Amino acid sequence: MTATLRTAIHPRIAQAVAALGQGALTEAAVARHIAPLFSRVLANDRIYLANHSLGRPLDLMADDLAEATRLWYEQLGSAWDAWLDEREAFRARIAQLIGAPRADCIVPKTAAGQGLRAVLNMLPGRPRVLTTCGEFDSVDVILKQYAALGRITLRSVEPDADGDFRIEDLIDAVRQGIALREGIDLVVVSQVMFMTGQLLSPLDRLAAACHAHGARLLVDAYHAIGVVPVDTAAMQTDFLIGGSYKYLRGGPGTCFLYISPQMLESGLRPLDTGWFANEESFAWQRPDPPILRPGGDAFLEGTPPVLTWYQARSGQQFTLAVSVERLRQWSLDQLRRLRQYLEQAGITQAGVTAIKGGDSGHGAFLALRHPQAAQLSARLSEQGVIADARGAWLRLCPDCLTRDEELRYAAAALGTILRSF
Numbered sequence: 001m002t003a004t005l006r007t008a009i010h011p012r013i014a015q016a017v018a019a020l021g022q023g024a025l026t027e028a029a030v031a032r033h034i035a036p037l038f039s040r041v042l043a044n045d046r047i048y049l050a051n052h053s054l055g056r057p058l059d060l061m062a063d064d065l066a067e068a069t070r071l072w073y074e075q076l077g078s079a080w081d082a083w084l085d086e087r088e089a090f091r092a093r094i095a096q097l098i099g100a101p102r103a104d105c106i107v108p109k110t111a112a113g114q115g116l117r118a119v120l121n122m123l124p125g126r127p128r129v130l131t132t133c134g135e136f137d138s139v140d141v142i143l144k145q146y147a148a149l150g151r152i153t154l155r156s157v158e159p160d161a162d163g164d165f166r167i168e169d170l171i172d173a174v175r176q177g178i179a180l181r182e183g184i185d186l187v188v189v190s191q192v193m194f195m196t197g198q199l200l201s202p203l204d205r206l207a208a209a210c211h212a213h214g215a216r217l218l219v220d221a222y223h224a225i226g227v228v229p230v231d232t233a234a235m236q237t238d239f240l241i242g243g244s245y246k247y248l249r250g251g252p253g254t255c256f257l258y259i260s261p262q263m264l265e266s267g268l269r270p271l272d273t274g275w276f277a278n279e280e281s282f283a284w285q286r287p288d289p290p291i292l293r294p295g296g297d298a299f300l301e302g303t304p305p306v307l308t309w310y311q312a313r314s315g316q317q318f319t320l321a322v323s324v325e326r327l328r329q330w331s332l333d334q335l336r337r338l339r340q341y342l343e344q345a346g347i348t349q350a351g352v353t354a355i356k357g358g359d360s361g362h363g364a365f366l367a368l369r370h371p372q373a374a375q376l377s378a379r380l381s382e383q384g385v386i387a388d389a390r391g392a393w394l395r396l397c398p399d400c401l402t403r404d405e406e407l408r409y410a411a412a413a414l415g416t417i418l419r420s421f
Contacts, residue, residue, distance in 0.1 A: 345415025
């Protein structure tokens with residue numbers, strides 16, 4: 001399969017996006033040309049503002065899964081040729097979405113945490129890790145468990161009084177580790193913080209500080225990919241983890257680890273590997289030690305869950321066709337309007353102590369701080385509005401399908417709920 005075929009867009013998606021014309025997205029154009037691609041999920045009349053959690057799939061997703069299973073029925077073992085072609089298509093699309101220089105920098109994983117473990121396990125000795133107190137549980141739990149078992153040493157940077165993290169504090173912590181002769185081997189941070197939506201920037205400054213002091217940088221881009229431009233070359237990160245569960249509309253199990261070309265050429269060897277990484281996977285020669293494929297292919301593991309690549313296909317194609325930049329501008333417009341409607345509903349006078357989002361310094365959702373955020377989410381669900389809460393933060397995330405009348409309804413419903421507390 002050629003690189004062009006790997007990143008080709010399905011004709012239905014291509015035609016719909018072409019019909020949008022040039023320029024900014026509009027609600028009328030989305031309703032006319034894009035909404036028909038999502039007819040199955042839009043049959044649900046609930047207002048869905050949890051797109052930062054599980055993204056809404058295209059109708060084509062079911063067709064793509066059917067294609068994968070049809071190959072199994074019809075070709076049995078020979079289906080592996082097509083399945084592995086789809087793996088390479090998955091890698092090529094992710095590479096395009098994050099600005100990776102080549103597709104083998106992308107290693108398919110079933111969870112972002114699996115990518116983190118692969119990095120921790122390849123570092124020699126007992127790595128000294130620096131992170132923040134605001135990382136999502138898929139990262140936080142793994143780092144704390146490795147530390148509890150003595151596999152790493154772990155330091156965490158706290159947020160400021162507003163709940164935000166500063167690049168300068170992370171850089172200072174890296175430098176402090178050097179000054180104390182402790183050092184830092186790996187820094188793990190999110191591009192977009194999962195509780196507040198804060199866009200941690202500029203990551204290239206953090207990368208430069210890491211590299212100047214012998215550390216490596218791993219970025220969790222799960223809340224960025226698909227809604228905020230991600231450019232691995234510009235941020236100079238050594239590793240990046242992410243997935244398609246959220247904004248790429250690919251569902252669970254569709255994750256990846258990015259490894260920079262410099263790291264692939266550094267001599268680091270994977271502990272997390274498997275027989276699909278063998279130089280000759282189906283030759284059954286069994287050399288000792290194993291001879292692994294070059295580049296990122298050495299990080300492939302055992303027999304993979306092939307359906308996930310098909311499951312992720314349509315969402316990745318849709319995002320590439322529309323473009324992240326165009327989706328980002330529409331998202332910011334929606335969030336600004338939603339924030340305006342919330343303020344008009346009087347939520348800050350009814351117990352919400354902070355609103356974050358709707359600007360270039362945040363990701364694709366609004367975060368509202370309230371001591372009973374989880375109860376607010378539950379009460380909104382009773383009113384037909386699906387959102388969620390993380391700690392003291394209620395999160396509201398429209399996507400390109402969300403109509404203005406839905407934003408207005410959700411804001412008014414939240415205002416009414418708050419006044420009843």
